[in-house]
Amino acid sequence: MRIILAPMEGLVDAPIRETLTKVGGIDRCVTEFIRVTHGMLPPRIFYKYAPELHNNSLTEAGIPVAVQLLGSDPVQMARHGTKAAELGATQVDINFGCPAKTVNKHKGGCVLMREPELMHEIVAQVRQAVPASVPVTAKMRLGYDDRSMGVACAQALEAAGAEEIVIHARSKVDGYKPPAYWEEIARAREAVRVRVIANGEIWTVDDYWRCREVSGCDDVMIGRGLIARPDLARKIRASQRGESVPDMTWPEAVALVREYAMALQTRLEDRFVTGRIKQWLNYLRQGFVEAEVLWPEARKIRQVAPMLACLQQPVTEPRAA
Template identity: 80%
Template sequence: MRIILAPMEGLVDAPIRETLTHVGGIDRCVTEFVRVTHGMLPPRVFYNYAPELHNRALTRAGTPVSVQLLGSDPEMMGRHGARAVELGAEQVDINFGCPAKTVNKHKGGCVLMREPELMHAIASAVREAVPAQVPVTAKMRLGYDDRSMGVDCGVALAEAGVAEIVIHARSKVDGYRPPAYWEEIARVREAVSTPVVANGEIWTVEDYWRCREVSGCDDVMIGRGLIARPDLAARIKASQRGEPLPEMPWHDVVALVGDYARALQDRLEDRYVTGRIKQWLNYLRQGYHEAETLWPRARKIREVAPMMACLEQIAGKEEMARLRPEPSPMHVVS
């Protein structure tokens, strides 16, 4: 069993990867996608998305981090895969799953599932450009307009030589609406010899076991479920050992959010810090009723200091006092 932290654009950044891998249970992370167009990106772009490249592509907890690329030009994708490895990447992932309109409009992400031949060409180009010992993996959905392209696209990627295929169990048109069609993942898994990882609608330990039964996949990628329940990966692993863990207490979750906020202040301007915190708190409403209570006030806060004060008031001043950051020069990443 492996559990991979999903690359959620605009939320699962390096600080949240550090925070969640410290909790435990996560076997690998994937960066937000690096957008590949017509020119070669400078190293600073790779380091911005994956500062772990300075640490042998590992979080401080020792969890491997893959660099994800998104684009439609096979040659440029290959060149950027090679560049990522030169900068320290130990694994390169290709995004064929992003459903965002702006991304799809520019022929990136899930819209490529309309063209399995192009997916094959992109994956082949990256595989050929990257050293043989470095795995090239891919993430896709079940299709763009409907769920009919999963098998064809999975076969195209397998024949291109990818080492692993993550499948989000919906089409682009399905968006993120329940249910997840895990049974369709099973169809792809049966059609390829390449390892397949299931993704979509895993919010609880029970969801993991149902997904495993329906999809046939032992390995899963989890995004929103791990944001809503930061200890979910650790609890799934414990359930496999027959040693169930109690849920992480709310005050410990608030401490994680505080640690995350502190780390963000070294990377972003305050207005972006509060935005990221609110995104996390919004997802925590799925896992903790206390977050539902906190949300009406927190969503209106624009500055970091009042946000931290709000968290302290909810969790208790004694518990949160250590989270107040010491004044320090802000380092802003553009």
């Protein structure tokens, strides 16, 4: 009954993984994808996306982090899978789920679901190249143009040696629009023997239990839901024990944002740090009324100190936009 923090390009980076895994309830994380093209990437690129490689592929809280690769050349993907393992990766994950137009245009991510044979070849070559002690896993959607490819692609990945498959319960065309088609995950899960992990539209504890019931999956991956509600995994974990824990308060959430900002400031200019904070705050609006109230003011701020001061001010009633 594992809970995995999903990768989210441009947001779920190493500092936010450190911040969220300290809250509790998360069993594993996955990095933002490392884009593999023609040349061999230097180690510094792997360390940029997965600095946890310096710590036995663990966050400071001791949570394992998988290194995710994205690309369509089986040979190059195998070479980079080998390099990731040499640098200390304890799991190599392959991205067949990214719906971004620029990624798909360059034959990466979800567009490969039009070619299950190529998906098979990529995973097979990575599996052959990576030491047997390092699991090779994959993330996909239900299809590209529609939701008809879930079973075929899951079977292709299983046959190639993938040890786990995360399935986001939508097609590329569906994007992130509700609903999530958890029942289609169930169809794919029933067609393979490897572990399938359900992903998509898990925002609350109730969503978690419904997803598990409909998909039949024991494990889930959560992205936006954990960004909107950083204590969601902790609350799910308590629910699994038949217990409940108090909701995270807004001051507690702001303390997490502050910790995140301090980590980012060691390597980014203020305007980029505030940009990341705004991305997170935009999701926090779904979990905290205070974030919604402060958003019109916060979105105009370009420096970190005024941004944190804004978030710490008392919120008593809605402000005019």
